[in-house]
Amino acid sequence: MKLVRYFPVAFDSIAANKMRASLTMLGIIIGVAAVLTILGIGRGASESILGEVASQGTTRLTISPVTETEGEGAGSPVQTLTMGDVKALADPAFHPDVVEVVPQYAGNLQLVAGSNNSQVRVTGTTAAYADVLRLEMAEGRFLTEDEVTQMSNVIVIGTTVASDLFERTQVVGESVRIDGEPYTVVGVLEESGNAGFGSNDESGFIPIGAAHGRVFNVPRYRGEYVVTSISADALSEERVEAAELQIEQTLRLRHGLNAEDDNDFSVSTQASLLETIDTVTGTLTLLLSSSAAISLVVGGIGIMNIMLVSVTERTKEIGLRKALGAHTSDVLLQFLIESLVLTLLGGLIGIAISYGAALLVSRIPNFSFDLLIGFDALIMAVGVSAGCGLVFGLYPAMRATQLDPIEALRYE
Amino acid sequence: MPGPSALIDMQEVTKVYQMGETKVLALDGVSLSIEEGEYVAIVGTSGSGKSTLMNIVGLLDRPTDGVYQIRGHSAGDLTGRQLADLRNREIGFVFQQFNLLARAPAWRQVELPLFYAGIARSASRQRALESLAQVGLADRADHKPEELSGGQQQRVAIARALVNRPGLLLADEPTGALDTRTGEEVMTLFEKLHAEGLTLIIITHDQEVADRARRAITMRDGAIISDSRGAAATAAPGGTNGLREPALAPLPRPAVMEQIEEKVYETG
Numbered sequence: 061m062k063l064v065r066y067f068p069v070a071f072d073s074i075a076a077n078k079m080r081a082s083l084t085m086l087g088i089i090i091g092v093a094a095v096l097t098i099l100g101i102g103r104g105a106s107e108s109i110l111g112e113v114a115s116q117g118t119t120r121l122t123i124s125p126v127t128e129t130e131g132e133g134a135g136s137p138v139q140t141l142t143m144g145d146v147k148a149l150a151d152p153a154f155h156p157d158v159v160e161v162v163p164q165y166a167g168n169l170q171l172v173a174g175s176n177n178s179q180v181r182v183t184g185t186t187a188a189y190a191d192v193l194r195l196e197m198a199e200g201r202f203l204t205e206d207e208v209t210q211m212s213n214v215i216v217i218g219t220t221v222a223s224d225l226f227e228r229t230q231v232v233g234e235s236v237r238i239d240g241e242p243y244t245v246v247g248v249l250e251e252s253g254n255a256g257f258g259s260n261d262e263s264g265f266i267p268i269g270a271a272h273g274r275v276f277n278v279p280r281y282r283g284e285y286v287v288t289s290i291s292a293d294a295l296s297e298e299r300v301e302a303a304e305l306q307i308e309q310t311l312r313l314r315h316g317l318n319a320e321d322d323n324d325f326s327v328s329t330q331a332s333l334l335e336t337i338d339t340v341t342g343t344l345t346l347l348l349s350s351s352a353a354i355s356l357v358v359g360g361i362g363i364m365n366i367m368l369v370s371v372t373e374r375t376k377e378i379g380l381r382k383a384l385g386a387h388t389s390d391v392l393l394q395f396l397i398e399s400l401v402l403t404l405l406g407g408l409i410g411i412a413i414s415y416g417a418a419l420l421v422s423r424i425p426n427f428s429f430d431l432l433i434g435f436d437a438l439i440m441a442v443g444v445s446a447g448c449g450l451v452f453g454l455y456p457a458m459r460a461t462q463l464d465p466i467e468a469l470r471y472e
Numbered sequence: 473m474p475g476p477s478a479l480i481d482m483q484e485v486t487k488v489y490q491m492g493e494t495k496v497l498a499l500d501g502v503s504l505s506i507e508e509g510e511y512v513a514i515v516g517t518s519g520s521g522k523s524t525l526m527n528i529v530g531l532l533d534r535p536t537d538g539v540y541q542i543r544g545h546s547a548g549d550l551t552g553r554q555l556a557d558l559r560n561r562e563i564g565f566v567f568q569q570f571n572l573l574a575r576a577p578a579w580r581q582v583e584l585p586l587f588y589a590g591i592a593r594s595a596s597r598q599r600a601l602e603s604l605a606q607v608g609l610a611d612r613a614d615h616k617p618e619e620l621s622g623g624q625q626q627r628v629a630i631a632r633a634l635v636n637r638p639g640l641l642l643a644d645e646p647t648g649a650l651d652t653r654t655g656e657e658v659m660t661l662f663e664k665l666h667a668e669g670l671t672l673i674i675i676t677h678d679q680e681v682a683d684r685a686r687r688a689i690t691m692r693d694g695a696i697i698s699d700s701r702g703a704a705a706t707a708a709p710g711g712t713n714g715l716r717e718p719a720l721a722p723l724p725r726p727a728v729m730e731q732i733e734e735k736v737y738e739t740g
């Protein structure tokens with residue numbers, strides 16, 4: 061049985077009825093284009109976020125307090141992480157895999173410059189913060205160790221803050237006021253571009269001592285100022301887990317936790333964050349593409365519908381073909397291959413459309429990610445359209461074979 | 473007298489159509505024998521069973537009862553595939569409504585039986601053009617049905633019926649949809665083909681058409697009420713019983729056909 065013989069028959073029949081053919085293909089075109097585009101968006105967004113996270117270093121650990129579970133302050137963070145913990149963690153003898161320990165105390169403050177003011181997330185921290193968080197400077201420099209120990213009135217701001225306050229970003233040497241006290245701008249951070257994830261455009265950084273002692277009304281715990289979080293860098297990507305264990309041990313000891321007590325802090329690593337993001341975007345993509353896949357099924361049923369109509373419409377043709385010597389298998393293959401050709405054409409057009417969408421998206425300036433259509437997705441699209449053609453073409457084709465040639469010839 | 477070599481032999485054939493509760497007796501015990509090379513007209517009023525008879529002769533339908541033999545082989549013993557192959561190779565059909573495919577050029581229509589005979593597309597176009605030339609439509613090969621007159625469309629259908637060089641041509645009211653003059657053209661063509669050795673069975677309710685045949689069978693209510701062999705029958709050019717000259721050089725036959733023919737014709 062030479063299957064290729066039926067393809068010209070299919071093409072002739074499609075060419076003879078272009079309107080019906082394009083309507084039949086429409087469902088598959090939309091389905092394939094939707095699935096591919098959504099998969100592309102999912103993959104593109106995921107790559108973009110993962111890249112962002114990875115660019116901030118994969119050796120970083122973040123220690124945060126857990127939230128209170130009972131009493132008045134339920135839901136707010138427990139205030140047990142202190143500068144004492146920071147100093148303890150900085151001891152390399154007990155933490156051989158931890159290289160940098162950076163405390164942070166953050167809160168929202170009003171910054172004033174002349175007649176402008178801006179609500180800013182201000183973080184008190186140390187000089188090493190820029191290294192650990194991989195911050196890039198647009199202007200000036202980050203806080204120095206001297207400024208941190210002397211609790212100087214200096215501040216590093218993000219680009220949005222700079223333009224809000226001064227309507228420009230070259231503002232090193234200018235002065236801003238916090239609670240009436242002047243702070244000299246020593247640096248402006250590089251614009252991070254994407255609003256949201258990991259952006260510091262709307263932040264300010266001051267020496268931790270200034271934050272603790274003057275700016276915020278920071279409570280103490282066992283005689284030490286509390287911090288809102290601690291960032292640390294592990295020696296290498298492979299030592300992240302070891303560093304995590306060393307940190308955990310010290311903090312449990314210092315916080316006087318018994319063996320049965322849960323941690324009153326949590327340590328998160330970039331690696332675990334990457335994993336979480338990967339699962340979340342994967343789940344999202346799966347969810348979206350399964351709803352797009354439903355449109356494929358709907359498209360497939362559309363094909364079955366139109367093929368059934370086509371079989372009825374062509375009853376006379378089928379009868380004639382049988383009278384002229386067509387075997388049952390000839391009729392079956394003719395309709396099956398016609399349906400296959402239709403869905404394959406539809407699938408190819410759908411692929412072309414999704415590629416067009418990808419090209420368009422990549423042309424949009426400042427759009428945070430590209431549409432990524434992989435080779436595997438293409439193979440899948442072609443396979444699914446062909447499968448649709450065969451599955452949804454089978455029933456109409458079988459109906460065609462069951463037509464009695466006499467009935468079919470009598471049919472008007 | 474019907475001999476063992478009769479092309480068509482029917483004994484007490486009945487055909488009953490079930491229409492819901494009611495049964496329609498379309499053929500009521502028809503016995504009939506037709507030799508190779510005959511030119512037979514079947515006449516009768518509408519609903520008398522002519523088309524039903526032709527469908528059974530043409531292996532499109534099976535009798536409800538009775539025996540139908542074609543070249544000594546009982547149609548009831550043949551499989552669906554064998555019946556299809558016999559229709560394809562041995563029988564040509566011409567219908568009242570032409571039954572051409574919409575939007576396909578004439579040569580594509582004529583090519584259709586060759587496709588089912590398993591002949592490659594490259595060779596079949598040439599064969600289709602030859603067949604069109606035989607019915608005088610060599611210059612209309614690329615015309616679609618809507619670009620042809622009724623008479624031309626029927627000639628395309630005849631070219632299609634002839635393209636596989638069948639021994640038997642069945643025509644069900646072939647002039648029914650044509651005016652007198654084009655009907656005359658078609659009848660002249662049929663007579664030429666008969667003269668070349670084709671066995672011809674034409675259904676008609678036009679007495680003039682029937683009168684031109686060598687043998688006229690009249691039907692009423694599913695039965696044959698008269699069967700007149702004109703004097704011309706014995707003197708007919710094709711009346712040499714089984715010694716039909718092929719109209720054109722024989723086609724190379726596909727392997728499938730050979731197998732079936734061995735089976736069908738080994739005792740024939």
Ligand SMILES: Nc1ncnc2c1ncn2[C@@H]1O[C@H](COP(=O)(O)OP(=O)(O)O)[C@@H](O)[C@H]1O
Pocket residue numbers: 466467489490491496497498516517518519520521522523524525
């Ligand atoms: N497929 C069918 N189903 C039911 N009845 C049929 C069918 N074909 C023919 N008949 C009936 O059988 C009888 C003979 O029909 P037909 O052979 O078409 O007659 P004719 O061709 O002489 O006009 C008619 O009564 C017709 O209604």
Ligand SMILES: [Mg+2]
Pocket residue numbers: 522523524644
């Ligand atoms: Mg009739």
